[in-house]
Amino acid sequence: MLMSANRPLPDVAFDAAALSRALDWVGMEGIALPVRLSDRGLQAAARVDVGVNLRDPERRGIHMSRLYLQLQQALPQARLDSLELDGLLVGLIESQQGAADRVQLVLHYDHLLERPALVSQNAGWKRYPVQLRSERGPEGSRHWLSLSVEYSSTCPASAALSRELNAESFLAAFGEGDVDTDAVRDWLAGKDGLAATPHAQRSMAEVEVELADGFDHLPVAALADVLEQALGTPVQTAVKREDEQAFARANAQNLMFCEDAARRVGAALSSLPWVRTWQAKVSHLESLHAHDAVARVAGRND
Structure with missing residues (x-):
């Protein structure tokens, strides 16, 4: 037990609980x-x-x-x-x-x-x-x-919807039939080649x-x-x-x-x-x- 001026310090932790539980x-x-x-x-x-x-x-x-x-x-x-x-x-x-x-x-x-x-x-x-x-x-x-x-x-849903818009944009730019692959690559690499992003x-x-x-x-x-x-x-x-x-x-x-x-x-x-x-x-x-x-x-x- 701790002492202070030759007196023990109080320790209330050992008192009984007021509400036992x-x-x-x-x-x-x-x-x-x-x-x-x-x-x-x-x-x-x-x-x-x-x-x-x-x-x-x-x-x-x-x-x-x-x-x-x-x-x-x-x-x-x-x-x-x-x-x-x-x-x-x-x-x-x-x-x-x-x-x-x-x-x-x-x-x-x-x-x-x-x-x-x-x-x-x-x-x-x-x-x-x-x-x-x-x-x-x-x-x-x-x-x-x-x-x-x-x-x-x-x-995934947004990606599918974006691919649909990109496909429509491609079709609008090149139509049907034969296309020049170099022209397609340049178009895809440019700002027009990305109509939407997911x-x-x-x-x-x-x-x-x-x-x-x-x-x-x-x-x-x-x-x-x-x-x-x-x-x-x-x-x-x-x-x-x-x-x-x-x-x-x-x-x-x-x-x-x-x-x-x-x-x-x-x-x-x-x-x-x-x-x-x-x-x-x-x-x-x-x-x-x-x-x-x-x-x-x-x-x-x-």
């Missing part, structure tokens, strides 16, 4: 901490939420400072793998000296990945918002990784996967790669003209309604052996409408 979660949100991203010492600034249940309905509160101090000591050095996270969760529960048997830890941070340009020899860094949610109770530990990936979506928009795939037991590292890069390859049109970093042209080709080859994007994401996630359950939301931030087009899908791999 067990609590599902008590803790802190938005703690500022660095997290270790690799064995090379790379770190990221994180916001951390931590809480435990309060089992005794008569007990007024938990040892909140013990949660904070343990995170301050352990998390900056901890590897984000199954073994160390499980050990941290056990320690957080034990810090409550029997007052709790469940804990939830949530890390929010931005993960940077270097991405090459589509054609040129350039590269740039992309930001991927990450959330890692870990829970432990008497039945064991579970871990969920959430990731957001931005991509471009070109509307609408496209920046889009977002937000996924949450439950990781299988025993993962030895946090698979952020692997998950980002799987999603971007499935969608085919991830937003770019460093872009020269040849990269922009390749991006336009990729959009034409990957016309997508939000339903198409959701099915692509679902097929990709359902093939991952290190994922137990998953859910995804895709949002096409419409350039035609003042509202967004959204689709959701979920599944289980085990």
Whole structure:
């Protein structure tokens, strides 16, 4: 017990609760901490939420400072793998000296990945918002990784309507019968050769996967790669003209309604052996409408 001028400091945390009731979660949100991203010492600034249940309905509160101090000591050095996270969760529960048997830890941070340009020899860094949610109770530990990936979506209906206008424009310019291929190429390459363009928009795939037991590292890069390859049109970093042209080709080859994007994401996630359950939301931030087009899908791999 702390002393002040030879007197013990009051501690009302051990007073009886005015309204007796067990609590599902008590803790802190938005703690500022660095997290270790690799064995090379790379770190990221994180916001951390931590809480435990309060089992005794008569007990007024938990040892909140013990949660904070343990995170301050352990998390900056901890590897984000199954073994160390499980050990941290056990320690957080034990810090409550029997007052709790469940804990939830949530890390929010931005993960940077270097991405090459589509054609040129350039590269740039992309930001991927990450959330890692870990829970432990008497039945064991579970871990969920959430990731957001931005991509471009070109509307298939708008593309079809644009092709129709372009075909009509071509017919008006050249009519029927034989045509000079050089003249056609020059016309197509000029401003008259594009009567309409399909609408496209920046889009977002937000996924949450439950990781299988025993993962030895946090698979952020692997998950980002799987999603971007499935969608085919991830937003770019460093872009020269040849990269922009390749991006336009990729959009034409990957016309997508939000339903198409959701099915692509679902097929990709359902093939991952290190994922137990998953859910995804895709949002096409419409350039035609003042509202967004959204689709959701979920599944289980085990």
